Amino acid sequence: MSTLALAWEQFRFERKLFWRNPSAAFFNFLLPLILLVLVATAFAGDAEDLDVLIPGIAAMGVVATTFTALAFNLTMLREDGVLKRIRGTPMPAGAYLAGLVGSAVLNAFLQVALVVSIGSLVYGVDWPHDPALLLLFTALGVLCFGSLGVAFAHAIPNQESAPAYTNAVFLPLLFISGVFYSSDNLPTALEAVAEALPLKHLVDGFSEAIVGGSLDVAGAAAVVAVWALAGLFLAVRWFRWE
């Protein structure tokens, strides 16, 4: 089988595995949606709040399905010795990783579509003003947070600490990046941190694509792209089979 065909086989296999793992399916798909409903019900009374919340949760979905899921899964696969086993077969490394990462990428796109649909159908937020921009930012976000997730797996020493490590990054990042509320009121120092990190810019890009509002999308795209390049570099440099 060609490398491409093997990547496709691995992708299909990963899809099968994903749906057999209820906790992964929960954390990847249900948790962002539950947060969406809870935050919308508790805090977001008016349309203005929802215009912030929908792009925010969509961006959170991208991070959960790529960064968190890949860092977590790769740590498991590495520590269980599954990666080492695969390394001993003729399966090309590129085909294996393409299948694995491809599955996470599909989850990210599904998540964004799901959040935007619920926002529109349930909460009356407009359908995206600029679907092409939404697609572009989803692709950039996936590249950025996917590669950072692969790179971050390197820093996680073992399976037991994987949830702690990923959440230590994920949760603070959510709160400073304007996922649940507008980040305009953050203290200057925190805002500077958020500006330097990619999630706030992904939220801005989604916000512009979904509700519009003349944000600086080029600048936002540039920051996410720079992080994506850094992530790719580190992912390749740090990847470990065992």
Place this chain on the structure above:
Amino acid sequence: MPAIEVEDLRKSYGPVEAVRGLSFTVSRGEVFGLLGPNGAGKTTTVEILEGYRERSAGEVRVLGRDPEERTRELQERIGIVLQSCGFYPRVTVREAVEHFAKAYAKPRDPRETIALVGLDEKADARTKELSGGQRRRLDLALALVGDPELVFLDEPTTGFDPAARRTAWGVVRTLKELGKTVLLTTHYLDEAQELADRVAIVKDGRIVAEGPPGQIGPGSAAYRVSYVSEGRRVEHQTDDPTELLHRLTRDALARGERLHGLEVTRPTLEEVYLQLTAEGE
């Protein structure tokens, strides 16, 4: 061309030299055993041959190729059973074997491979439901599904109950009958004795003895002659039992004594092994 050629292989991890100049050759169709205590350098050696590690010095050829290059062509011709290795937890035995078969150009039939290792009854069980011995059999199935010419077995029966060991030994014999070459590491002497055509005893990164398990000797005192005299067992060690026996029996006849319980034995592999691996400790 031999299946494996290793010439003065060395591997250092920082200041620690795990392998210190190993040389051996494994012929096609041979079952070769690397025997030695934990930490002797067996696994490091095998992982260099499998393409997992880069050597520090020396020459290595596996099926005529340098395993460090990790060509897909070579990986298709070898099968690897690692010491401890996980599975995808939420797939069945059949799904795992079928999935791994896809990476090979000419795989063995997955169903037949599962039968070969004796897992037919567990074919539809999820991998996490398997017992330790059954997991090891699945390891074997995944290594064999590519129909490799050369199979690496790194401590294949560690943690097995006696029945599972017998099954695994049966599989290794089957591999030999199929004409496969097998490189086996083990610290079980009976396993090496039972399965290997030749063994090399490794200690501190060096080979201290090599040969067929029945003939391997520490170099001196290869025979032991013993008998019972005046209620006590008397034992002599010699390289020349003919001469010794002649002398002993001549003296006994001259005294008019019978040498009761006279035995000429070779030291067992276990005795040789213990003697060789205990030196310097």
